[in-house]
Amino acid sequence: MDYKAYIAEKLAVDGVSPEEILESIAVPPDPTLGDYALPCFKFAKILRKSPVAIAEELAKRYETDEIVSSVSAVNGYLNFQVDRAGLFKNFRESFSPLLTEEGEKAWTGYAAREFTKNSDMGAKKTVCIDYSSVNIAKPFHIGHLSTTVIGGALSRIYRFLGYNVVGINHLGDYGTQFGKLISAYKRWGNRADVEAGGIHAINDLYVRFNSEATEEMEAEAREYFRLIENGDREANELFETFKSITLAYVKKIYDRLHVTFDSYCGESFYIDKIPAVIEKLEKKGLLVESRGAKVVDLEEYGMPPFIVLRSDGASLYATRDLAAAFYRKETYDFDKCLYVVAYQQNLHFQQLFRVIERMGEPWAKDLVHVAYGMVSLEDGAMSTRKGKVVWLEDVLSRSVEKAAAILAEKNPDLKDREKVAEQVGVGAVIFGALYNNKIKDIVFSYDKALNFDGETSVYVQYTCARAASVLDKLGGVPFHSGEGAQLNEREFALVKALAEFPDTVRAAAVHYEPSMIARWCMNAAQLFNKFYIDCRIVNAETEELRSLRKTLTHIAFSTLKKGLGLLGIEVPKEM
RNA sequence: GCGCCGUUAGCUCAAUUGGAUAGAGCGUUGGUCUACGGAACCAAAGGCUAGGGAUUCGAGUUCCUUACGGCGCACCA
Numbered sequence: 001m002d003y004k005a006y007i008a009e010k011l012a013v014d015g016v017s018p019e020e021i022l023e024s025i026a027v028p029p030d031p032t033l034g035d036y037a038l039p040c041f042k043f044a045k046i047l048r049k050s051p052v053a054i055a056e057e058l059a060k061r062y063e064t065d066e067i068v069s070s071v072s073a074v075n076g077y078l079n080f081q082v083d084r085a086g087l088f089k090n091f092r093e094s095f096s097p098l099l100t101e102e103g104e105k106a107w108t109g110y111a112a113r114e115f116t117k118n119s120d121m122g123a124k125k126t127v128c129i130d131y132s133s134v135n136i137a138k139p140f141h142i143g144h145l146s147t148t149v150i151g152g153a154l155s156r157i158y159r160f161l162g163y164n165v166v167g168i169n170h171l172g173d174y175g176t177q178f179g180k181l182i183s184a185y186k187r188w189g190n191r192a193d194v195e196a197g198g199i200h201a202i203n204d205l206y207v208r209f210n211s212e213a214t215e216e217m218e219a220e221a222r223e224y225f226r227l228i229e230n231g232d233r234e235a236n237e238l239f240e241t242f243k244s245i246t247l248a249y250v251k252k253i254y255d256r257l258h259v260t261f262d263s264y265c266g267e268s269f270y271i272d273k274i275p276a277v278i279e280k281l282e283k284k285g286l287l288v289e290s291r292g293a294k295v296v297d298l299e300e301y302g303m304p305p306f307i308v309l310r311s312d313g314a315s316l317y318a319t320r321d322l323a324a325a326f327y328r329k330e331t332y333d334f335d336k337c338l339y340v341v342a343y344q345q346n347l348h349f350q351q352l353f354r355v356i357e358r359m360g361e362p363w364a365k366d367l368v369h370v371a372y373g374m375v376s377l378e379d380g381a382m383s384t385r386k387g388k389v390v391w392l393e394d395v396l397s398r399s400v401e402k403a404a405a406i407l408a409e410k411n412p413d414l415k416d417r418e419k420v421a422e423q424v425g426v427g428a429v430i431f432g433a434l435y436n437n438k439i440k441d442i443v444f445s446y447d448k449a450l451n452f453d454g455e456t457s458v459y460v461q462y463t464c465a466r467a468a469s470v471l472d473k474l475g476g477v478p479f480h481s482g483e484g485a486q487l488n489e490r491e492f493a494l495v496k497a498l499a500e501f502p503d504t505v506r507a508a509a510v511h512y513e514p515s516m517i518a519r520w521c522m523n524a525a526q527l528f529n530k531f532y533i534d535c536r537i538v539n540a541e542t543e544e545l546r547s548l549r550k551t552l553t554h555i556a557f558s559t560l561k562k563g564l565g566l567l568g569i570e571v572p573k574e575m
Numbered sequence: 576g577c578g579c580c581g582u583u584a585g586c587u588c589a590a591u592u593g594g595a596u597a598g599a600g601c602g603u604u605g606g607u608c609u610a611c612g613g614a615a616c617c618a619a620a621g622g623c624u625a626g627g628g629a630u631u632c633g634a635g636u637u638c639c640u641u642a643c644g645g646c647g648c649a650c651c652a
Contacts, residue, residue: 029595039594041632051632076632077595135652172652267652293650302578303648310650317652346579347647371580374646410614436588439580441645448587452614454600455588462614470611507591519589522599529615538611553611575614 001090006067007036007080011058015046031493034072034079035087041076051076084487091499092482092551098558099479099551107160107562114502116162126164128328129155131340132259135172136239136246136266137181137202140253142390142444143375143382149433149568150372151340152259153514156566161509166332167259170324171266173243177206179225182238183217184209194241199249202242207384229271256396256426258568270323274315277323281308284359296355306351321352329363336366338512343371343439370512372438378445390444399450400425406452411575420572424458427569431457434567435518455522457569460560463525466532467557468573471550473538480544480551487548490531494552497524501559505566514567521563528556 008022021038028037040054047054055073062071062078069083092099097109131151134144151167159165184205185194194201209217227235247264254260278294281287286296292311298304308319328337339349349369357364376382382389403425407417414420432449433442435456452458487495501520508516537553540546561571 023592024594026591026594029590029597033595037595039633041594044632075595175652177652291649295649305649307650312650314650316650318650342646343580344646345652348652350579373581376645406614411612440588441581451587451601456600456614458614459600462612466612466615473611503591515589516591519599526599530617532611533607533616536610540611574612 001067001094003036003067003080003082007038010062010068011038013043013047013054013058016043028077028079031496033074033077035082035496036080038078038080039076040078084492085483085485087492087499088480088485088487088495088548089482091495091555092480094499094502095555095559098555106558111160111162115160115506124162124164125335126166126332127158128166128168128332128334128337129158129340130168130170130338131155132254132261133170133172133341134246134250136178137199137206137242138172138246138384139199139203140250140392141382141384142392142395145392145429145433146372146375146438146442147340147342148254148257148259149430150370150438150512150514151338152257153434153517153567154338154340154370154509154512155259156568157505157509157514157517160505160566166263166328166334167261168263168265168328169261171264171268173266174268174271174320176222176225178228178239178242179221179223180209180213180218181206181242182224182228182235183221185238187217194245198245202245203384253392253396256422257430258570265324265327267317267320267324270320270327271315273323273327274319277319277326278308280326280359281355286355286358296358298351298354298358301350301354303347303351303354306355318348318352321348322355325352325356325367329361334363334366336368338368338370340370340372342374344374345369346371368512370438373441375442375444378443395429395446395449396426398446399429402450402452403428407575414574416572420575423570423572424452424461424575427457427461427564428452430568431460431518431564434514435522437515438513457521457564457567460521460525460564461569461571461575463528464557464560464564464571465573465575467528467553467560470532470537470553471557474546474550474553477550478547479554480548485548488535490527490534491549491552494524494527494531494556497527498552498555498559501563517563517566521560521567524556524560524563528553528560 004022004025008018008025011021013021024042025036025038028034038055038058040051040058043054044051052073052075055076055078058078059071059073064070066083067086068080070081072079094114095110097113098106100106101109129151131154132144132148134140155165155167181202188208189201189205197204209221213221224235228239278287281296287294287308288297289295290305293307294309295305295307298306306318307316308322310316325337328334341349346369349367353364353367353369356367377388377390380388400421404417404421407414407421407424428451429449432451501524504516504520508514531552535549537546537549540549564571
């Protein structure tokens with residue numbers, strides 16, 4: 001039920017289009033004013049009457065019914081009160097798949113009726129999401145968290161909306177740093193140490209190379225990189241070893257964060273696809289020589305030139321991104337391609353998109369840089385070389401340890417304690433990374449990352465555990481039919497918040513902003529707790545009330561669980 | 576120097592396309608347990624939305640400007 005559309009349909013203002021009326025309908029800040037409102041100020045000029053008079057006149061003309069129960073004019077606003085029984089009926093109807101099916105099946109049914117129809121989103125459209133994009137031979141530090149969890153959340157959100165999602169991990173697997181690594185390995189490393197020490201042993205070799213490198217060693221590194229490129233067997237075997245160690249390592253982290261990828265095509269994958277792109281650029285006459293390099297001029301956009309080939313003829317990161325964009329368009333025929341990369345690279349992506357636009361590709365408009373803020377430490381920027389770095393695995397394990405300790409104290413008899421500690425501890429880290437607008441910079445501190453108080457996933461999970469516990473006790477109580485329900489303030493507020501779930505999911509997708517879902521979870525959980533404190537559920541005064549509240553509790557539990565699930569956070573039944 | 580982004584309560588942050596009295600959490604102070612999980616709930620205090628100007632019936636939100644902070648600006652990724 002779209003209340004705004006329903007209200008707008010019954011309103012007519014001379015000289016104002018129905019669309020404009022619909023667009024103007026808003027939600028009042030204070031629910032006691034009404035559920036929806038039409039500000040009449042902008043009509044004043046057209047009608048040459050005061051907004052107050054217009055609102056009063058419209059109020060007089062509007063006929064209330066079983067859907068909109070009352071209308072009032074207040075200070076130039078036309079306020080509408082929705083009939084509560086009717087609201088509950090609609091609410092119950094839209095969430096009905098959750099009452100008849102279980103688990104994923106229920107949500108498939110829900111998505112089919114809520115998202116797929118009457119919408120230009122979803123259905124059969126493909127969205128590519130480039131995120132996480134780890135570097136081979138480098139451990140996962142706290143700076144990689146945002147792209148991974150934002151990208152992971154967007155993947156789930158778009159999939160829920162009915163899109164075909166292609167998650168791409170654009171591996172950093174190409175460049176002279178791998179020559180350096182091989183050089184360092186040959187100098188100081190051996191197979192046994194690397195296999196035992198894993199990714200950190202490899203990283204140590206790389207760090208050592210950088211701190212001790214001489215002219216001669218640099219030359220050697222360049223030679224090793226050349227060997228990799230030319231297909232030298234030993235060099236490539238070594239590289240593959242480093243790659244497989246890295247992938248096995250990040251896989252464990254991805255499992256804990258609940259993110260998955262459909263493609264691990266990294267930079268090296270695009271090397272042989274570069275010539276075709278260069279040719280295309282040349283055909284369009286876009287490639288010009290400047291200071292020995294081949295560039296695309298972007299002066300008309302007020303941007304520095306986009307360097308395609310270095311003066312020695314080698315490709316750059318940007319070249320590979322260009323080739324990757326074409327490859328993805330050809331392979332997946334995406335409707336949208338997202339790059340979840342820190343705002344540091346704003347200019348790079350603006351340039352990339354403009355170059356593709358200048359090449360005459362209409363899909364240039366479908367490329368989106370989903371930029372997010374940077375992470376620093378309390379004493380300044382992170383630096384791998386100076387050892388000023390926070391590894392994600394340490395953050396996760398400390399958070400899980402803390403969760404385990406609290407569980408041991410609060411719920412010593414809990415079964416699956418380890419599993420629950422993992423869900424709570426990892427959840428808190430993910431939620432912390434997704435709760436604020438993504439563009440905000442983050443100063444990392446363990447205090448904040450491991451915070452379980454206040455606006456955290458732990459609060460939402462606890463809310464769910466309470467709800468689940470109540471639902472257990474309600475066993476055979478049937479769900480409410482939806483007819484003639486009387487709602488008190490607490491119930492009404494909760495219903496309204498839960499009913500906003502689909503709009504929130506859509507908005508999160510439109511704005512590429514998972515925090516909107518995190519905020520929704522928090523708000524809904526708060527309202528559930530208020531409801532829970534004030535309203536008896538198991539021992540409700542009447543059968544009717546008991547089934548009404550069970551229905552509310554069930555939908556609240558399921559939706560909160562789904563909301564957190566979209567963010568990559570699991571919900572234990574008990575904690 | 577040029578460009579992009581940010582600045583909201585003591586702290587960390589919210590605030591649909593411009594809408595009514597700018598909201599949460601943490602911290603502080605004071606309350607609520609013989610009802611379903613106190614990791615909870617209720618209440619109080621706390622604001623010239625960085626400064627100035629403009630547009631508008633109306634601006635935290637749009638435009639201009641200043642300050643402060645972050646990021647970027649030719650062969651790194």
